[in-house]
Each structure stands twice: as structure tokens, then as C-alpha cells.
Amino acid sequence: MSPPDLNLLHALDVLLEEGSVVGAARRMHLSPPAMSRTLSRIREALGDPVFVQAGRKLVPTPRALAMREQVRLVVEQATQVLTPGDGVDLKTLERRFNVRANDIFVGLHSGRLLEAMAAEMPRGMLRFAPEEDDIDDEALRSGRIDLFISASRQLGPEIRVQSLFTTRFVGIARRDHPLFDEDVTPGRITQWGHIGISRRGKFAGPIDSALEALGLRRHVALVVPTPFTALFALQNSDLLLALPSHLARSALDAGMPLRQFDLPVPLETVVLTQAWHPRFQADPAHQWLRRTIRAICETR
Numbered sequence: 001m002s003p004p005d006l007n008l009l010h011a012l013d014v015l016l017e018e019g020s021v022v023g024a025a026r027r028m029h030l031s032p033p034a035m036s037r038t039l040s041r042i043r044e045a046l047g048d049p050v051f052v053q054a055g056r057k058l059v060p061t062p063r064a065l066a067m068r069e070q071v072r073l074v075v076e077q078a079t080q081v082l083t084p085g086d087g088v089d090l091k092t093l094e095r096r097f098n099v100r101a102n103d104i105f106v107g108l109h110s111g112r113l114l115e116a117m118a119a120e121m122p123r124g125m126l127r128f129a130p131e132e133d134d135i136d137d138e139a140l141r142s143g144r145i146d147l148f149i150s151a152s153r154q155l156g157p158e159i160r161v162q163s164l165f166t167t168r169f170v171g172i173a174r175r176d177h178p179l180f181d182e183d184v185t186p187g188r189i190t191q192w193g194h195i196g197i198s199r200r201g202k203f204a205g206p207i208d209s210a211l212e213a214l215g216l217r218r219h220v221a222l223v224v225p226t227p228f229t230a231l232f233a234l235q236n237s238d239l240l241l242a243l244p245s246h247l248a249r250s251a252l253d254a255g256m257p258l259r260q261f262d263l264p265v266p267l268e269t270v271v272l273t274q275a276w277h278p279r280f281q282a283d284p285a286h287q288w289l290r291r292t293i294r295a296i297c298e299t300r
Contacts, residue, residue: 005041005045006078008038008041008042008045009071009074009075009078010028010075011024011028011035011038011039011042012042012050012071013071013072013075014027014028015035015039015042015050015051016060016064016068016071016072017072017096019057019058019059019060020057020058021035021036021039021058022035039051046063048061048063048064049061050063050064051064069142069143069144070143072096072143073142073143076095076096076143077279088284088285090120090121090124090284090285090288091120091121091122091123092123093121093123093124093285094123094124095121095123095124095125095285096124096125096126096127097124097125097126097127097146097147097286097289098127098129098144098145098146098147099126099127099128099129099145099146099147099148099149100128100129100130100136100139100145100147100148100149100150101128101147101148101149101150102149102150102151102272103197103226103227103228103247104167104244104246104247104270104272105149105164105272105297106128107227107228107247107250108246108247108250109293109296109297110126110128112296113126113292113293113296114126116292116296117292120288120292121285121288124285129144129145130199136148136150136153136155136275137155137156137159137275140155140156140159140275140276140277141156141277143277146276146280146286146289147274147275147276147286147289147290147293148274148275148276149164149272149273149274149275149293150272150273150275151270151271151272151273152270152271152272152273155275158277158278159275159276159277159278160275160276160277160278160281161273161274161275162273162274162275162290162294163271163272163273164272164273164274164293164294164297165271165272165297165298166269166270166271166272167244167245167246167269167270167272168244168245168267168269168270169206169207169242169243169244169245169263169267169270170242170243170244170245170248170260170261170262170263171184171189171240171241171242171243171260171261171262171263172231172234172240172241172242172243172248172251172258172259172260172261173234173238173239173240173241173258173259173261174234174235174236174237174238174257174258174259175257175258175259177192177238177240177259178238179191179192179240179261180259180261184261184262184264185264186211186214186216186264186265187216188264189218189240189263189264190211190216190217190218190219192238192239192240193219193220193221193222193238193239193240194207194218194219194220194221194222194239194240194241194242195220195221195222195223195224195230195233195234195239195240195241196220196222196223196224197223197224197225197226197227197230197241197243198223198225199225199226202223203220203223204220205242206267206268207242207263207265207267210265210266210267211265214265221239222239227243227244227247230243231243231251231256231258234258235256235257235258242263244270245260248260272297274290274293274294276290
């Protein structure tokens with residue numbers, strides 16, 4: 001049996017990303033017929049159609065979907081092996097970064113990060129991967145994500161972690177909320193419903209633990225996946241919202257009819273970190289991403 005043509009891996013990676021023969025041909029500077037012939041070779045090598053017709057579009061087969069992240073990781077690792085560490089030209093480098101980041105970072109800094117990428121790595125692509133039910137350090141080990149930005153948490157011993165910035169939680173309510181008619185006390189914030197923020201549907205958190213220690217309990221009336229949804233739901237209701245101070249300040253600066261207040265329960269300061277697998281420690285493009293993110297966070 002002859003060895004597999006490893007050039008097909010790059011073609012498969014591009015096909016899986018573009019989702020079309022025409023788009024992949026354009027990326028690889030080939031004619032559509034030549035790309036079609038390459039797809040035929042990939043199908044023959046895998047024993048799988050890879051893409052099937054669905055109306056006017058091609059859709060990936062279950063096997064193609066299952067191998068997409070594995071193919072991407074193999075191609076990127078091969079690129080690192082065959083690229084001199086000191087000779088990387090970021091201006092011409094085609095690189096995709098899968099970043100799992102919480103909404104504090106995305107809401108505050110994603111715009112500046114994209115500006116930096118457009119200026120210094122214009123052919124790069126940033127993909128904010130959704131939260132899933134997998135374990136975060138396993139996602140880093142497997143290569144499903146390249147970088148993990150979140151509140152500080154326990155990760156595997158080999159995972160590299162770097163602090164970015166700290167924030168604290170504050171309360172937010174509509175500007176003319178009756179809460180502001182008197183002093184804000186632990187008991188008074190339980191008189192109105194609250195909005196919870198969780199992509200996974202969780203409705204309890206540190207505030208509930210702090211209130212429980214005082215013999216109090218709040219009612220979470222609404223759970224939404226993002227703070228931006230919560231802010232829009234908040235401004236026309238009597239609900240209350242706990243939000244990181246950086247995001248709260250951004251909402252007020254944007255002119256939303258809201259008012260900030262100090263939460264009358266003790267909560268720990270939140271440390272935002274970025275984490276990555278050691279395989280990327282010396283990778284120039286990944287180093288640029290980490291260095292740029294830290295610089296943006298330091299000058300917020």
C-alpha cells in the first residue's frame with residue numbers, strides 16, 4: 001500500500017472550512033475543476049463522500065464533521081514543524097484561532113483585538129468558540145480550542161495560565177427603579193426578581209451563597225445566555241442584575257437608562273486569565289495572540 005498523500009490534508013482542511021468547492025478553489029488558487037478532482041482523491045482515500053448534495057449546497061457528512069477539528073489541528077501542527085521559528089511573516093500567515101472566552105472579555109476587548117489582527121496578521125481569523133459541556137483543559141489538550149479566557153479556575157498541571165485583569169461584581173437596575181428610594185440592603189435586593197446570566201442555564205452563583213449566609217434568598221426570574229441580552233431585558237423591568245463592573249461601566253457609557261449600585265453582600269474579586277496548552281508555548285503566531293491580548297487588557 002502506498003503512503004497517503006499528506007497534501008490532501010491541507011485541501012481537506014480548506015474544504016471543511018469553506019464548505020464549497022468554489023470557495024476552497026479560490027483559497028488554494030486552483031480552478032474549480034482541479035479542486036473537484038482533489039475532492040475525488042480525498043473521497044477515495046477516506047472511503048467517505050465527505051460532502052453530499054443538499055439542494056444547491058454541499059453539506060459535510062457525519063464523518064467529515066467528526067474529523068474537522070482533528071484535521072485542523074494536524075495541519076496547524078505540521079505548519080509549525082515546517083516553519084522556522086524566527087522566520088514567520090505575520091503579514092502573510094494564514095492562521096485560525098479558536099478561542100473560548102467569556103463575555104467580559106468578548107464585550108470589552110474583542111473589537112480592539114480584531115483591529116490589532118487586521119493591522120499585524122491580516123490573513124488571520126479569530127473564532128470565539130461556544131461553551132460546551134466538555135472539560136476546559138481537555139478542550140485545550142485535544143486542540144478543540146487554542147486559548148481559553150475566563151475567570152480563574154483550576155486547570156490541569158501542564159496548562160499554562162497568565163493573569164489578564166481583575167474585576168468585581170456590581171448591581172444594575174433601571175434608572176428610576178424603586179430600589180434607589182432607600183438604602184440598598186441585602187434584604188431589599190431580595191424584594192425584586194433577578195436576572196441570571198449563564199450559557200448553560202445555571203441560575204445560582206456566589207450572590208446566592210452570600211445571601212444564604214445571611215438567611216436570605218433571592219428569586220431569579222429570568223436566565224439569559226449573555227450579559228447584552230440581560231441589559232436590554234433590564235431597562236424596561238423591575239428586575240435586578242449583577243454584572244462585572246467593566247461591563248456595567250460600558251453599558252452606562254453607551255447611554256443606556258440604567259443605574260449602578262454596590263451589591264450589599266461580600267463577593268470575591270474576579271481574576272480573568274488566559275490559558276493555553278504547552279504545545280503553543282513557542283509558536284510565534286500564538287505568542288503574538290497572547291502578547292496582544294495581555295497588552296490590550298493592560299491598557300483598558
